[in-house]
Amino acid sequence: MEPVPPPAEELARLDRELAELDARRAQLLTRRAWLLAALRPPATAAAPGWNPSAWGAPPVGRPGAPAQPWGYVPGKQASAPRSAQNVLLTLGGLLLTVAAVAFTLVSWGSMGIAGRSAVLSAVTLGALITPAVLLRRGLTATAEAVTALALVLTLLDVYAVHAVAAPDTDGRGFTAVACAVLAALWTAYGLALGKLRLPLPAAVVLAQWPLLFWAWAAGAPALVVGWALLVTAVMDGVIALRGRGLGVRITACAAGAALGLSALLVGLTLSTTASGPLGASAPGALLLAAAAAALAGVWHAPKGFALVGGAVAGLTAVAAVGGVPAAALPDGWPVLAYLLCGLALTAVVRTRLPRDAARGVLAASAAVVAGALVGAVPLVAAVLLGPVTLLPDVWAGSPEGFRSALGSTLPWSESAMAPVVLALTAALLGSAYRWWPSLVRIAAPLTAREPGTAGTPGTAGTPGTTGSAPEGWSQGAAAYGAGAPWCAPGGAAVRRRPSEAVLRGAAGAGAVALGWGALLSAGAVLNVPYALAVGAETLLVAGLLALAVRGAGRGRDTAAVPVTALVAAVAGAVSVGLLSLASEGASYAVTGALAALFAGAAVRAGAGVPRAVCAVAAVAWGTVLTGFAGRSLEFAPYESAPLLLLVPALTVLLGARLRRDAVALPVELAGVPGALVAVGLAVSDAPFLALTLALCGVLAAGAAVRPERRQAAGRLAAGLFVLAAWVRLAASGVSFPEAYTLPVTVPALVVGFLRRREDPEASSWTAYGPGLAATLLPSLAVAWTDPDWQRPLLLGVAALVVTLLGARHRLQALLVLGGAVLALDALHELAPYVVQVAGALPRWLPPALAGLLLLVVGATYEQRLRDARRLKDALGRMR
Structure with missing residues (x-):
């Protein structure tokens, strides 16, 4: 249920909605008036701002006047003469x-x-x-x-x-x-001859150089040059806001932007290279003056310029104020001074600056914070990924300090500010998450929609408001927004703002992630003992899991915090697991603790993705623990393979216990990687490989007992059993193909028999074809190269039995396969005698016999054709 807001907040919300409705009504009325004016006859007056020739409408002249060419504008010369004149x-x-x-x-x-x-x-x-x-x-x-x-x-x-x-x-x-x-x-x-467009822009260009050349001529220091640039840029800003004509304003705006940026670069360079606070105060004054000038201009600037001006003012103020204490701080710590100044910019919500300018200042604050956080990323990455260097020397011994286990060459003294920056930002976001309703009330003037807009920031409003349409545009087009599709409601592409719950969740998620990074990096900066680092990171994983479990299942808009906590817990668990590889005792303690923590989180979490993730992680850490046991017992890799199957066996039992629970399938699938690792370890020894495959088959058969797993797990179990038998036979030196094919044939025929008993309409090829082909075809291939008589004899007897059974029970697969194998086997046996007889006969006899056969077949062709059709029909009636 949604909480009922306080009366004051509900009243403010109603006022905003009513204002939006009034603005929308004004837009629709303006658009209606424009459409009515466009539909009037050409003789009537056009709507305000309507220029028919600008929209491609043919001009209407006085009665009897000669027709003008298309595109002709009364009172102006034709385009071709004008071009020639120019x-x-x-x-x-x-x-x-x-x-x-x-x-x-x-x-x-x-x-x-x-x-x-x-x-x-x-x-x-x-x-x-x-x-x-x-x-x-x-x-x-x-x-x-x-x-x-x-x-x-x-x-x-x-x-x-x-x-x-x-x-x-x-x-x-x-x-x-x-x-x-x-x-x-x-x-x-230019003022005297107001119709000329060139003199005033030329005067603006010429006005850019007096102060700059004066400072150059006087040999002034860089700071004076910066002031000259700034004063000239301020003059350009005044001209851009108050000047006459579009050309003058554009020229002044471009020149002011270039000179103002140059002044800021001069001040920033002098501030960052100052030798002390006193040296940084003079360029700081220049930067503060630039910030004040930018803020003074935003009161009269259009919407886009006000936003940019607020951002420039905010960044410049941070550089000015933060540069003074930064000059006295050691390497790496000046970032903290700028960060504090950037956070102080958030107080702009309490000022009376124009809304767009205040948004620009807040954007500058966010940019400063983001820049400070980017500087802390390398340290956090080194703490998370550094333990990977321990993989080549597992259990080589505990290092003395945390840094020794990371194998990183970061400048630790310069990175000391990273935990402070992360913690400070995390505290700010956490405070925003905790007191979000108060923050919303404070920032309400910045988030309210402007009158005359369609609820989309940045769209053109009605004439007379900030960001109104330029002169000469029709009121309808201005109300509908520049370049926006008119079919969209309000004339602008509606962009849905994220809800307050989503924004609050994002703040909470950022606080969790940054706080976690601060705690991780603090241990590396302080170089705490190895045992303390391992224990602290394990406890941090436990806290993150508790936060993830506590907030799981509360709704999609509030899921950012628990999801972030869960992701951080998984990443932190991998990192501390790698970190524990330096010591055998630490490996057992950390891996067991992680398995228990994730298992407990899976039990306590509600249904959903967090529970499945925790369950899978618990299975993974349990598998790692069994691998450690094999190494401690000094088993060879292939000898450790059966030990690794303990966790997959537990997953099969848990799957049977959980039954229809949504987490059952992820748990069972999580045991598969452990089984694959066991098979991979046993590859070097054939007997152990056969044993491992057989044990995997037993586990698959155990899962196949359940009806919902029977089809997939049953096939997998059959395949694993057959593969285990083949590996065992190969390890024993058995080379007869029947030893490999019969273990496949017998179960396949049994399954086919059961299938036919349940479904008598099932095809014999589906029921018996695969099983018979698995033995008959390989044996036939070997028999053709076998010089002895036993295999062809046994194969022929088996094929004869299969053929007779197929004829007796009218089974097509048995009759065709058995007959074909029997014929080919007989041909193989008779081939030597045929060759011997053919060698003893005269050479003219074989062609004569062939010709005679063709004559007989030709004479009885119709009868042979009817016999073939009857045979085809007889086979077709078989199953």
């Missing part, structure tokens, strides 16, 4: 630019000061005045081309002034001043 203007501007550059570089020095001034003033002034005249005449494209020429001329004028008027001036300082002056000039020019 090409001509571009070529003209390029030619004028080349001429100006050539004049400045080549002919400038041959003129006097008066001529220089006159040319410079006249050309530049003319290039700046001409666009204004062209705009009044409506020649916008031509004005843009002349403006581009004017821009190049101003740059050439600056170069000319430096080359002639101030040649001794420092080039970097002069460039800084010139860029500032040109940026101011082109800003004023």
Whole structure:
């Protein structure tokens, strides 16, 4: 039963649902209005933002006007003339630019000061005045081309002034001043001639360089260069938010991103390479200023930019604050300082930042935590996989410390922070799991859906909200989301959010996994004694099993914690099992404890996968324990094979005891690997192999007693018994094929007889064919190469008996097989005499006899054909 929420929480939930319904109603009404406008006659007014030509609709002209070509837009030139015009203007501007550059570089020095001034003033002034005249005449494209020429001329004028008027001036300082002056000039020019699109973006580009070249000219340190980059990036951010025109905003945004990233790289490099806290405080101030600027911009930025800005601000703040104490910490420990700062970012849920910005800050916090956890992975992997190195030297003796048993060359002093990082993160996730309802109430403003959305984060809302559709789009398209399929509810592909139970389970699972890793790695970092490490890891497996058993069967949404605990328990059991191989006593103690722990967990766990996994693990550890017993008794590998069959025998008994229980089949199948290992160990000795196969057959026959296992286990038992007999015969030097085939034939014929008695309609080929073929065919093959007379005689007698039985009881398989073997055996026996007679007869006699036979057959063909048909029908009536 679901718990009844408190009144305050239920009221908040109802308010959210009502807001969603209102937003959905507004979207549907907007879409309805758009559709009605689209269905109106062409003479009526179109819906707001509707542009027929943009959607491919043919334009409607005034009555009597000449028809316009498809794609014609009133008030604009055709596409072909416009393209030709652009090409001509571009070529003209390029030619004028080349001429100006050539004049400045080549002919400038041959003129006097008066001529220089006159040319410079006249050309530049003319290039700046001409666009204004062209705009009044409506020649916008031509004005843009002349403006581009004017821009190049101003740059050439600056170069000319430096080359002639101030040649001794420092080039970097002069460039800084010139860029500032040109940026101011082109800003004023662009504002005065608002229809031109080039001046303002050009001014933005020129404004990027004054501070940077000033710092370069002054020989400023890297920190000052970083501040210059940051101040310029902040200016670009202001322009991107408040600038006029899309081109200006895009240019400022791209430039601000590049310079801001450069400033962050400078500050981060200086912070991480600082020699102490005081040295790290100055670049920390630069990074904090960058974080503050990013947060200041998110209040007015669109949705996507607000999210990125919040993430950048969070990461930058972590680098700024964490870099100061990190500079004083030894190697490996600075990660802890950054982790603490990253965790402190979660306090953003208590602030009044915009929702997308707060989400970005939380994403930055998660990224910092994930980075810290990645640094701890090598140590945990070394603790888990390190004991594999003990396999070549089993029971070589207990090492002195935990690290000696791992065989790892990790820098342990630098890895000392890993357990602390893991434990701290595990504690945070555990706290979130424990107090999840309170956390949900605190984070409710961040998880609530925006008004005007379809319940999907990131979809476009209604106009006027954050993330609204761009200008020029129809309201219907904006309400339905950019690029989203209109057939989807709300106009956006609905993405189901994970439920609170799933999120809480994920937090609990992370806490379990990270806490387990912290405890494992702590023993390696502290280098505890070997016995203490083995005991602690065994107890840790016991605790994980208890947690898995306690939480098993509570529901799919809450199964993350017990499943994670079970997986960790299995992995930890394998690791501690390998770790115990260094000592004989530790191997017995750990393996026995693990077998008992998993068996107890299987008994206590409810029905389901955890119970089956625990049962299988208990069987596996029991098999390992019997293998240790054989090694302790100093048995040869093949002598240990029967001992390994003790656990498979117990699984057969447990299967019979559990009967219809769902865990019965996994338990029985878990004993199969032990039997296979026993067979593999016994391969080197044929008598022991035969014994092992026979014992496996006995176990399979015991399982076949149960009706639900009879078919599969019965066949397996028969095959194992036959294989055991063959191996025993081969070991005894028996080479007669009948000794191998008769043990198969007799049971097969008995089974066939029982089958025919239960089902008289069963085919004789199914009942008796396999058994008879198993003996007759191999014996016939050997008889054809046997020079003695006893085997062919006995085979012929047996085939004759089989043939007579088939004829007596009208059994097709016996008649055909027995007759065929009898004929081939007789042919084998008569072949020498036929050859001898053929050699004594004249050479003309065999062809004559063959011709005579053909004549007789041809003369009686119809009769022979009727006889063959009767024989076929007679055989067909047999079973």
